[in-house]
Amino acid sequence: MSVSCKGHFKEYCKNCTFAGLSHIADESKHWVERWFWVVLVVLSWYGSALLVRSAWSAFVNNPISFGVETVYTDWDTKLPAVAVCEASNDHKIYDVSDAIWTPDHLLDLEDVLKDIVYFRGSAYSFSGVCTQTRTPDPQCPVSNFTHYVNLVRSSCQEMMRNCSFGKRQFDCCEYFVPIETDMGTCFALNSLQVEKPKLYPMVFNVNQKEGVLNFEVLLNSMLYTLGEDEVPTITTIFSSTLKLALGKNYQRQVVVRNIENDPLTAETTPEQRACRFHDENDDGLYPVYSYSSCTVQCRKRQQMQLCGCNDHFMIGTGEGL
Numbered sequence: 001m002s003v004s005c006k007g008h009f010k011e012y013c014k015n016c017t018f019a020g021l022s023h024i025a026d027e028s029k030h031w032v033e034r035w036f037w038v039v040l041v042v043l044s045w046y047g048s049a050l051l052v053r054s055a056w057s058a059f060v061n062n063p064i065s066f067g068v069e070t071v072y073t074d075w076d077t078k079l080p081a082v083a084v085c086e087a088s089n090d091h092k093i094y095d096v097s098d099a100i101w102t103p104d105h106l107l108d109l110e111d112v113l114k115d116i117v118y119f120r121g122s123a124y125s126f127s128g129v130c131t132q133t134r135t136p137d138p139q140c141p142v143s144n145f146t147h148y149v150n151l152v153r154s155s156c157q158e159m160m161r162n163c164s165f166g167k168r169q170f171d172c173c174e175y176f177v178p179i180e181t182d183m184g185t186c187f188a189l190n191s192l193q194v195e196k197p198k199l200y201p202m203v204f205n206v207n208q209k210e211g212v213l214n215f216e217v218l219l220n221s222m223l224y225t226l227g228e229d230e231v232p233t234i235t236t237i238f239s240s241t242l243k244l245a246l247g248k249n250y251q252r253q254v255v256v257r258n259i260e261n262d263p264l265t266a267e268t269t270p271e272q273r274a275c276r277f278h279d280e281n282d283d284g285l286y287p288v289y290s291y292s293s294c295t296v297q298c299r300k301r302q303q304m305q306l307c308g309c310n311d312h313f314m315i316g317t318g319e320g321l
Contacts, residue, residue: 019044060272077256078190079165079202079213083179083224083232085186086154087243088118096151101139109139116145117152119313120183121234145312149184154219156187163215165202172215175200181232182296182313186224189213192278193231193286193293204256217244225254229278229290235299236292285315 013022018041097110111125130140141148156173163172176187177194190199202211223242224232242252270276278288285300286293296315303310310317 062272075205075258077204077258078228079204079211080225080254080256081188081191081228081230082176082213083181083186083188083191083226084160084176084217084244085181085183085222085224085232086118086159086219087222088114088220089152089154092152092154093117096148100148100151105139106137109137112140113148113152116141116148116312118184119311149312153184159187159219159221160215160217163213165200165213166211170200174198179231180315182234182299182311182315183232184313186232188232190228191226191231192228192288193290195287217246220245223250223252225252226292227290229288230292231286231290231296233292233296235295 016022093110093114097105097113101109106129108125108129112129115123115126126140130136130142156176156178160172160176163170163175173187175198176189177191177196177198178185179188179191179194188194190202191197202213204211221244222232223244224236225240225242226232226236242250244250265273266277270280276289278290281287281289281293283297284293285297300310300314300316303314
């Protein structure tokens with residue numbers, strides 16, 4: 001004897017372990033009670049579907065959770081990367097101006113040269129003297145800005161000396177390696193973004209609880225304390241910078257908080273974790289990816305879109321601009 005689909009469904013519901021279905025198929029119960037169970041089962045399935053959807057959405061959009069590690073006392077903590085960028089050298093500006101221009105040159109040209117050499121995103125003197133006036137000075141530099149930069153900017157040996165960590169002396173310019181930035185060439189210690197990094201061991205742990213990095217600057221400079229993967233830029237936050245003037249002593253205290261990623265984090269997509277790892281550096285301007293290196297790349301791209309060119313300090317810009 002053949003059994004209808006309705007009969008199969010009733011038989012399935014009677015023997016199913018899903019909560020409530022057996023009550024729906026039980027014909028000995030009053031129809032009101034059976035419909036009551038129908039409503040409960042539908043509501044429970046609907047609620048389960050919402051929970052599954054919410055869990056899936058959380059996994060896709062925000063799968064990363066943070067926790068506090070209790071074994072941090074066993075970690076080796078590195079001192080942040082330190083970068084020093086030349087901020088001004090008026091004596092060199094005056095000497096170079098007298099050497100490349102006639103003795104009766106406008107004093108405003110020295111401010112023009114300063115705008116070029118220490119470009120930080122604006123050049124008001126250059127605009128006022130060389131572009132916005134009806135009769136610009138014929139000695140105004142209009143190209144090959146990198147040439148003027150090289151005439152003025154100083155080498156590492158001319159910028160710093162007497163480096164030490166703790167009680168150990170080390171050669172400043174062996175470890176403060178040149179790094180190209182959107183402010184010109186700076187010198188960085190323990191940065192991963194230089195072409196040939198040479199890291200100096202500056203580690204803190206339960207045995208080496210603190211240490212002091214000392215050095216002397218010979219020119220007015222800007223000091224940057226950054227993560228080892230970050231680069232100094234014109235948009236670096238104020239709390240990570242310190243303006244150094246000659247003849248003064250400065251002390252900067254830093255607090256370092258280590259972050260360790262679970263190995264499974266690498267299996268998520270950049271969109272899911274809202275960040276990138278060092279090796280996810282598609283067409284990057286620097287060796288590894290970081291937030292600051294990304295901002296430089298975005299600024300370079302935006303400059304090209306707005307005016308079809310890049311400023312002379314932008315990474316990857318050809319000589320002679």
